[in-house]
Amino acid sequence: MLSALATAWTSPSIDYHALAPEIILGGGIVLLLLLDLFLPDAKKWVLTPLASFTVLGAFIPVLTLALSNQGVRSLFDGRYMVDDFSLVMKGLFLLAGYVVILLTADHLREGDYYQGEYWFLLLTSLLGMVMMASSRDMVSIFVSLELLSIPAYMMAAWRKRDLRSNEAGMKYYLLGVFASALMLYGMSLLYGITGSTKLVEIATYLGSDLTSLRALAVFFIVVGFAFKVSAVPFHTWAPDTYQGAPTPVTAFLSVASKAAGFVALVTVVFVAFPGSHDVWQPVFWILSALTMTVGNFLALKQTNIVRMLAYSSIAQGGFILMPLAVAGVDGVANSALRSVVTYLLVYAATNLGVFAIVMVVARKTRSGEISSYGGLFSYAPGIATLMTMFMASLAGIPPFGGWFGKFTAFQSLVSAGTTWSYVLAIIGGINSAVAFGYYGKILREMWMKPVPDGDTTPVTVYSSLGVALGITSISTLVLGTFPGIVIHFGDIAGLTGAFIK
Amino acid sequence: MFSAVTEATEVILKSGWFLEHAYIIPLIPAIAFALIIFFGKKMPMKGSEFGILSMFGALAMSAGAAYQWIQRVNGAPEEAYIKPVIKTWTWWQNNGFSFGIGQHIDGLSITILCVVAFISSLVQIYSTEYLHGDRRYTHFFASLTLFSAGMLNMVVAENMIQLILGWEIMGLCSFMLIGHWWEEGANSRAALKAFFTTRTGDIGLLVGTSVLFFSANDWTQKNLGVSGFSIRGLSAWALSGHPGHAAITVGAVALFIACIGKSGQFPLHTWLPDAMAGPTPVSSLLHSSTMVVAGVFLVARLYPVFFKGMNIMGTSLNFIVLIGGITIVIAAALAFVQTDIKKVLAYSTVSQLGYMMMGLGAGAWLPAVFHIFTHAFFKACLFLGAGSISHSASHHSFDMKKDMGGLRKFMPITFATWILSTLALCGVFPFSGFFSKDEIIDNVGHNGYTFFMIIGLSGAFLTAAYMTRATYLTFFGEPRGAAAGEHHEEEHGHDTPAAHDDHGHDDHAHDSHDAHAHDSHDDHGSHGPRESGRIITIPLIILATLAIGSGFLNAAPFGEKWENFKKWVEPRAEVVSITGIPAPTGGAGEARIAEGTTDTTVPAPDAAVSSDSVVPVDGEVVSEEPVADGEEPMPMYDEKSAEVVGAEGEAMHESPCGTETPEHGVCYAPQLHHAPFKWSKAAMSMIIVFAGMLLSWLLCVQLYDRKNKKLVGLTKRNKLLGAGYLFLENKYFLDTLYEKIIVRSIAHPIARAAYWFNQNVLDGIVNGAGICTKTVAGWVYRNVDQKLVDGAVNGAGTTAENAGGALQPVQSGKVNQYGALLFGAAAIGALVLVIINF
Amino acid sequence: MLASDVLVAQNVGFAIIAAIMVVGALRVVTTKNVVHAALWLVVVLAGAAAQYVLLAAEFVAITQVMVYIGAVMVLFLFGTMLTRARIGAEQDLNNKNWFIGLPIAVLLLATMLMALNDGFKAEKLPVDAPVVTTQQVSDQIFGAYLLPFWALSFVLLAAAIGAIVLARRD
Amino acid sequence: MLLNEFLMLGAVLFCIGVYGVIVRKNAVLVLMSIELILNSVNINLLAFSLRNNSVDGHTFALYVIAVAAAEVGVGLAMVLLMYRNRRSVGLDELSEMKG
Structure with a gap:
């Protein structure tokens, strides 16, 4: 008999404070849609500030939640948790979303886009990410994943008359659906084995019996998220999509969407599969090694800047995956989680900055080739300097943020102290050297090459782009110079259900 | 600390x-x-x-x-x-x-x-x-x-x-x-x-x-x-x-x-x-x-x-x-x-x-x-x-x-x-x-x-x-x-690459861009060499x-x-004793040091001296310090104490900072020894240095002044040297020295053996060693340095790029193939994991 | 073997429906006619709905019929027509990847069957399970799974609006 | 009824779907193959729901159906967009970006 018959339905008690970021975002989305419908075209400019205020408004309850001393807020019977980890990640998503809005504002105005719907989709995707950070059961994770993905598929194809943009959207969509199908199959198996969709309960019931099925389920779920973080060999969509999609969308995908994938991956792995590390550790090891290496080597061959950045971001994903390959070793889980969070924060700041510059430069040169950066320093020294800083950060050169992300990743590997972790550390070390090959290429273009067409009119930086550049560059610098700040985030980022039971 | x-x-x-x-x-x-x-x-x-x-x-x-x-x-x-x-x-x-x-x-x-x-x-x-x-x-x-x-x-x-x-x-x-x-x-x-x-x-x-x-x-x-x-x-x-x-x-x-x-x-x-x-x-x-x-x-x-x-x-x-x-x-x-x-x-x-x-x-x-x-x-x-x-x-x-x-x-x-x-x-x-x-x-x-x-x-x-x-x-x-x-511009003609030491012209490090720097004011080629300015x-x-x-x-x-x-x-390899966990670090003027010694009868006189007061400002020496310049060491300082470590007075190893381990102390530098200076050794190295200079000079004269580039030609000329012929036109005073030492000795009747020696050995050394060195070094430069090592460095880059190229076909652009890769990788991974966990 | 253990009718029903579904699915991926493929897909989806009934999930079965056969299939047919696919057989529906696709599918199937066989062996489903009522499902949707439901509404909204923007002529 | 009967049916449908998405060039047919895969997941979920005596599987299956419907809508919109720009729905032609 199904026992649920006996229990009458009671209205679930909802902690509205805990859900405030989601509610504000949702309200903003609806308002945006309505205004878009009723406003005359001349007043449509209102939508842009509305979108940014929605995001910033959603950020306020994140702050108040972080400052309130209530500890972990558990909603819906533990299916939705607002803990420190989720708050840090929500903050990251919202800020990244805000920067993307800044990047898009002028881009939209100049291009041939549907503005209102674009903001609507962007905010919807952000809502999915914000929910992903708190989801602690498979249904929520699945729906959040779709909520953040489906708008992103369409945003990638948003430049409707551009064949490349179509292609980008189609590839992203198809592979995304394939991956989520695999993940769903894994989730169904997991549900079958454990009889629950709640991650914490799954961890309890996921014993050591049914081993082959358990391995299959865990693997398929990991693959589903590996697609999202574009880990090799599930990365194939990324370069094509990044190249074809409108640049702000690419920035959004390569930062926020990837971070959301990592959040889901980390949540599932740490909360639901702590006992199955025999399955996922080797998988992450191989994924990480492949991702770094293939990403780097393919990046070396690229001539298009966005495509190169796509491979660079794939390779960076490999570094973020690195600590997960040892997270099952006793006592390393915490430092691995901290390292992932730290790396994501640093990476988000740096990569968004890079894309801001790509947009600034593309506005002038109307080209996506790396060679169009020739002589950038001679006519836009500030931009070239900032780009140098971001490149140095991505390459892991102190004192810019990137080095610290790499440092924490290596720290986790070394503290695991197994042979395999050392081998992975060595692979990572070699890759971080190889990576300089293509970052250096850009530097060389900027500083040491003549301007390709001799056109040295200075570039114009719109105010919104300027603000975006300011935010990202200052964060990159501060995160690298005072890593104490980011460590603080990393420290509080305990994952409820995994470490604080 | x-x-x-x-x-x-x-x-x-x-x-x-x-x-x-x-x-x-x-x-x-x-x-x-x-x-x-x-x-x-x-x-x-x-x-x-x-x-x-x-x-x-x-x-x-x-x-x-x-x-x-x-x-x-x-x-x-x-x-x-x-x-x-x-x-x-x-x-x-x-x-x-x-x-x-x-x-x-x-x-x-x-x-x-x-x-x-x-x-x-x-x-x-x-x-x-x-x-x-x-x-x-x-x-x-x-x-x-x-x-x-x-x-x-x-x-x-x-x-x-x-x-x-x-x-x-x-x-x-x-x-x-x-x-x-x-x-x-x-x-x-x-x-x-x-x-x-x-x-x-x-x-x-x-x-x-x-x-x-x-x-x-x-x-x-x-x-x-x-x-x-x-x-x-x-x-x-x-x-x-x-x-x-x-x-x-x-x-x-x-x-x-x-x-x-x-x-x-x-x-x-x-x-x-x-x-x-x-x-x-x-x-x-x-x-x-x-x-x-x-x-x-x-x-x-x-x-x-x-x-x-x-x-x-x-x-x-x-x-x-x-x-x-x-x-x-x-x-x-x-x-x-x-x-x-x-x-x-x-x-x-x-x-x-x-x-x-x-x-x-x-x-x-x-x-x-x-x-x-x-x-x-x-x-x-x-x-x-x-x-x-x-x-x-x-x-x-x-x-x-x-x-x-x-x-x-x-x-x-x-x-x-x-x-x-x-x-x-x-x-x-x-x-x-x-x-x-x-x-x-x-x-x-x-x-x-x-x-x-x-x-x-x-x-x-x-x-x-x-x-x-x-x-x-x-x-x-x-x-x-x-x-x-x-x-x-003329000297950039590629007509005379010296055969014995040509190296790639591409990596010439000409500061030719100084030319750019001076475009504004320089008068190219209109003046001969001159001394540089005072700056x-x-x-x-x-x-x-x-x-x-x-x-x-x-x-x-x-x-x-x-x-x-x-x-x-030189840091001194003295042992500083420590006991247990130290207190928090001292203040800014941390100028006290600890000496490992068994003699602790005399309490440190400066125990009460705050760290501030021992900081002399701007090089001024605070007079209360017990040690004056150049004077005797502190009275309680025991010469032997350097070998005896620890508060308990345990007999320690003879050389605590060498290969042995101090028990209750640390030191910051290994014990090193210095070779006593000997004039004989110095003289030997001087001789070697002068020999190097001399041989090189001779070789240079031969090669550059006489434009005598080939080994065969040089040997031939050396035979002529035997007749004391060509050196006469030599105008450098060291050439005279050369003449005196070598040519005269060759010409000297009692030096037939020396002549042989010169022809076969000295010549061999001067020319052979010189040319061997040049040949070997040239070979090393061309093959090992530029090809092997450079090749390895560049090769690594090329290999990486080629590896990237080999991977590119995977990125075929065809979405069906991407799907095949996704599902294929998933299938293979799943198969391996299922078999392992079967 | 006792008769009560073996539900002949259900097993036979399952086998027939399953066979139809597999054939239908194979036709979906092999047929040379896009409209036929859509119709074969209807067969598979209807078969799935029947299986859901066998699995005591009537509400899901009805939803399946309404959403898939009622809505999704219509979408597919519209999509087929709007893209001006010929109604008859076409030559250019497949690429040359069958030599990759077939081994992958077989390998994946072998792996999954192996794991399932290893995992659940001959485990039987409960025979007297009552049908899950719609109330139970709704209790869950508006209780524990309220937030995903809320999110789902945004998913559908986003999909609808985005699809309109992408698909409309302008 | 054996649990594995349903699961294996699901697995077979899944793999047929996988075969379909790899070999089908026509984008609409690829979308249909995806539906096969998603349906196999639903069969699994409901079979497990019965096995585990819990209602979660039903709810999950409903969410999957809803999401699948949304996905098909988006997919068909993209196919239409593609058709409008290229007068073709052959996925092989989407290879402007590669390498």
Whole structure:
């Protein structure tokens, strides 16, 4: 008999404070849609500030939640948790979303886009990410994943008359659906084995019996998220999509969407599969090694800047995956989680900055080739300097943020102290050297090459782009110079259900 | 950090404002850098005034610190451990990690600080003339100043993280500076190559630092209360006997790989000659006297780690001494076949760095550090001299064969300073190189590395020989090419590539972009060679003076009294006792040290003295300190106590800082021995040096003056020499000497045997050795250096790119295939996992 | 074997429906006619709905019929028509990847069957399970799974609006 | 009824779907193959729901159906967009970006 018959339905008690970021975002989305419908075209400019205020408004309850001393807020019977980890990640998503809005504002105005719907989709995707950070059961994770993905598929194809943009959207969509199908199959198996969709309960019931099925389920779920973080060999969509999609969308995908994938991956792995590390550790090891290496080597061959950045971001994903390959070793889980969070924060700041510059430069040169950066320093020294800083950060050169992300990743590997972790550390070390090959290429273009067409009119930086550049560059610098700040985030980022039971 | 942990007698060391605030030294150029970046272009001197003033400031502070350090050492008992002046501020920390920034000032850092600040000041002054009118003049000074800040920061660094920071800043700046004239593709290639090569080595630095940190942190936290990044903590840890063999070896090897990259040691030396593509002041500052010694400095700084990790003095061979030895010979041989004067100097630098490494590897710490000191002066002088020639005489060419010759008449000051520095570099007696290089060789032999002593002597021979060749080509003979007033373009004809030492023309490091720099005002080709202006010659003169004089700081031949450098700089291997976990670190004026001694009957008289009061300000000595300059050691100080460690008075090992382990104390430097100076040994090396010069000179006359390029022709001519025929037209006084020694003896009737000897042996040596060296070196240069090593470096890049190319078909653009890859990978992964877990 | 253990009718029903579904699915991926493929898909989806009934999930079965056959299939047919696919057989529906696709599918199937066989062996489903009522499902949707439901509404909204923007002519 | 009967039916449908998405060039047919895969997941979920005596599987299956419907809508919109720009729905033609 199904026992649920006996229990009458009671209205679930909802902690509205805990859900405030989601509610504000949702309200903003609806308002945006309505205004878009009723406003005359001349007043449509209102939508842009509305979108940014929605995001910033959603950020306020994140702050108040972080400052309130209530500890972990558990909603819906533990299916939705607002803990420190989720708050840090929500903050990251919202800020990244805000920067993307800044990047898009002028881009939209100049291009041939549907503005209102674009903001609507962007905010919807952000809502999915914000929910992903708190989801602690498979249904929520699945729906959040779709909520953040489906708008992103369409945003990638948003430049409707551009064949490349179509292609980008189609590839992203198809592979995304394939991956989520695999993940769903894994989730169904997991549900079958454990009889629950709640991650914490799954961890309890996921014993050591049914081993082959358990391995299959865990693997398929990991693959589903590996697609999202574009880990090799599930990365194939990324370069094509990044190249074809409108640049702000690419920035959004390569930062926020990837971070959301990592959040889901980390949540599932740490909360639901702590006992199955025999399955996922080797998988992450191989994924990480492949991702770094293939990403780097393919990046070396690229001539298009966005495509190169796509491979660079794939390779960076490999570094973020690195600590997960040892997270099952006793006592390393915490430092691995901290390292992932730290790396994501640093990476988000740096990569968004890079894309801001790509947009600034593309506005002038109307080209996506790396060679169009020739002589950038001679006519836009500030931009070239900032780009140098971001490149140095991505390459892991102190004192810019990137080095610290790499440092924490290596720290986790070394503290695991197994042979395999050392081998992975060595692979990572070699890759971080190889990576300089293509970052250096850009530097060389900027500083040491003549301007390709001799056109040295200075570039114009719109105010919104300027603000975006300011935010990202200052964060990159501060995160690298005072890593104490980011460590603080990393420290509080305990994952409820995994470490604080 | 230590002061509170001892019960033993404490010695008060003098300190002073400059010592206490040495951390300001790197800040000065760092601030100047920012000023140049923001305001440089608007200033009357385009920002160079900021750079120069900041370097003067740094130099003044370094000098002040040096003075106070000398006071500190002189005021301490003879065998007391001279505690470095250490300060730490926590930069950030999280669980288990505490990263500080601060200063670690001891004799070594003071030495390098002074050298860097001094050379930087001169180079900056020199650059104002050399780069006058350059289009990126301001940027050049910004980079140069930031570079100095990086180097100074590395030198004062209290811990490894700070050191790495400085190290990386230098790497970045060298990239900018080498590629300063990037319009020529070779320059930006060289810049990338330099950065890439050193970055490759830097992986070792990161790995080594992490390994050491994780091995040492617990020990240092518990015993010293400092983190495992702290240089002082690592030194003590290395000598404490606690570290496992594997950990410290891996750490030391990894760090040494970084040093190989930075200091241009074999096999990563190839970037250094290529880096001569940068402007000459850059070569002088970065690639002779400061940046490249960073690797040597690191070894010297963390000497205990390398000492233990590499088993220095333990066996007759270790990694450091081996690499150093190989580098000496390889680089010196390569210097023979260069036509580019800067490349000769570059290889010479590599070779000299090999000496320093070899010295460090063989336990000759002090001579190696002293060689850093002296080498900086004469090598900077040589480089600036080369720059002076190209600037004023050879139309920005550095080709000795085509564009120089006979310049001694036109450039007397450059010539004189060049000769003095060359003599110093060769290690001729009263010049500074003698006191450092000879000491290295001497100590290497003394410490049982006989084979490497021979290598060192051969290196001295080769050094003398190639420097003589370079000198001959540049200053003697007839002016050629540009030096003879020919037009600049003409000498670029590819008609006469010298058959025996042609090297790729593409990596010629012409400073041809000086031409760009001077487009505005220069009158090309309309004047012959002339002496450079005062802004160039005055630094040359200053440096040449120091090339002569600096050796006397540690003139071992004249007895102990002259060994000041040893007294001031060498850390003393005394044991400092510690008991248990120390109290929190002391205040700013932490000037007390602990002496390990059993005699604790006399309480420390200064127990109540607050740390503030022992800080003399601005070099003033606080009178209450019990130890006066130059007086007897403290009465309770027991001579034997250095061998007896621990509060309980346990009998300790005889040499606590050698191979044995102290039980209740730590020490910060290994016990090293110095070879007693012997005139006989000095004489021997002098003979070798002079032999090198002489042979080289003869060869040069043969090859360049007589234009006698082929071995067959030379032999033929030598037969004619037998008739005493051709030398008559020789007009150089050393040719007369040559005639007297060789030709007369050949002609002499009693010298039929000598004739045979000459024909077959001396000739063989002169020609054979010379030509063999040239051939072999040429072969090595072409095949090993340019093809193998370069090939490996470039090949790695090509391989990586090819690997990327091989992967590209996977990215076919077809979405069905992407799907196939996704599901295929999932299927295979699932199959493997299912089978494993079946 | 007792008769009560073996539900002959259900097993036979399952087998027949399963066979039809597999054939239908194979036709979906092999047929040369796009409209036929859509119709075969209807067969598979209807078969799935029947299986859901066998699995005591009537509400899901009804939803399946309404959403898939009622809505999704219509979408597919519209999509087929709007893209002007010919109603008859076409030659150009497949690419040349069958030699990759077939091994992958077989390998994946083998792996999954192996794991399932290893995992659940001959485990039987409960025979007397009552049909899950719609109330139970709704209790869950508006209780524990309220937030995903809320999110789902945004998913559908986003999909609808985005699809309109992408598909409309302008 | 055996649990595995349903699961294996699901697995077979899944793999047929996988075959379909790899070999079908026509984008609409690929979308149909995806529906096969998603349906196999639903069969699994409901079979497990019965096995585990819990209602979660039903709810999950409903969410999957809803999401699948949304996905098909988006997919068909993209196919239409593609058709409008290229007059073709052949996925092979989407290879402007590669390498």
